[in-house]
Amino acid sequence: MAGEAPELSAQERAGKAFPVSWDQFHRDCRALTWRLNEVGPFHAVIAITRGGLVPAAIVARELGVRIIDTVCIASYDHDKQGELQVLKGMSEAAMKLGGGTGKGLLIVDDLVDTGKTGRLVRDMLPDAHFATVYAKPKGRPLVDTFITEVSQDTWIFFPWDTALSYHPPLRDGAA
Ligand SMILES: O=P(O)(O)OC[C@H]1O[C@H](OP(=O)(O)OP(=O)(O)O)[C@H](O)[C@@H]1O
Numbered sequence: 001m002a003g004e005a006p007e008l009s010a011q012e013r014a015g016k017a018f019p020v021s022w023d024q025f026h027r028d029c030r031a032l033t034w035r036l037n038e039v040g041p042f043h044a045v046i047a048i049t050r051g052g053l054v055p056a057a058i059v060a061r062e063l064g065v066r067i068i069d070t071v072c073i074a075s076y077d078h079d080k081q082g083e084l085q086v087l088k089g090m091s092e093a094a095m096k097l098g099g100g101t102g103k104g105l106l107i108v109d110d111l112v113d114t115g116k117t118g119r120l121v122r123d124m125l126p127d128a129h130f131a132t133v134y135a136k137p138k139g140r141p142l143v144d145t146f147i148t149e150v151s152q153d154t155w156i157f158f159p160w161d162t163a164l165s166y167h168p169p170l171r172d173g174a175a
């Protein structure tokens with residue numbers, strides 16, 4: 001409708017930027033593993049794709065877990081959240097390892113934001129341990145273990161989504 005404000009993307013609503021480098025991400029994943037090592041052992045790691053694949057590989061390597069499965073969920077088209085779509089559920093083998101409820105399984109994702117994705121996986125595997133590297137306040141209650149809390153009005157930029165580029169100086173004309 002004419003005059004109506006355009007819908008803001010989640011990233012525009014978030015406003016602040018929190019860029020994460022590969023080094024920082026690796027360090028944060030290792031810190032997450034230190035905490036998870038106190039909770040395990042785990043039979044298998046379940047990565048929530050795609051963002052959960054990178055931390056899941058690092059965590060599984062540190063914890064010596066070699067069985068890794070995926071739950072493929074999509075909701076954000078770049079930075080706009082739509083309906084959650086489960087594109088692929090867990091394998092029967094991993095489900096069996098978790099006794100049907102996820103007991104002894106470790107679910108890993110890069111972050112929780114609104115918590116919608118987290119809620120869906122918790123409903124699928126109520127007894128699993130759910131870990132993320134970053135957590136925003138709305139999603140935080142759904143996570144068992146995380147490393148860094150980031151405010152709800154911040155957008156996290158992951159290293160696989162970004163590239164180095166020129167940034168002008170803060171002060172006009174200082175370049
Ligand atoms: O707490 P929520 O508001 O549900 O958001 C968190 C989810 O959003 C992102 O995934 P996305 O759906 O963008 O897919 P991707 O992992 O393939 O990038 C992120 O990796 C989490 O899985």
Ligand SMILES: [Mg+2]
Pocket residue numbers: 048049050051052073109
């Ligand atoms: Mg994701």
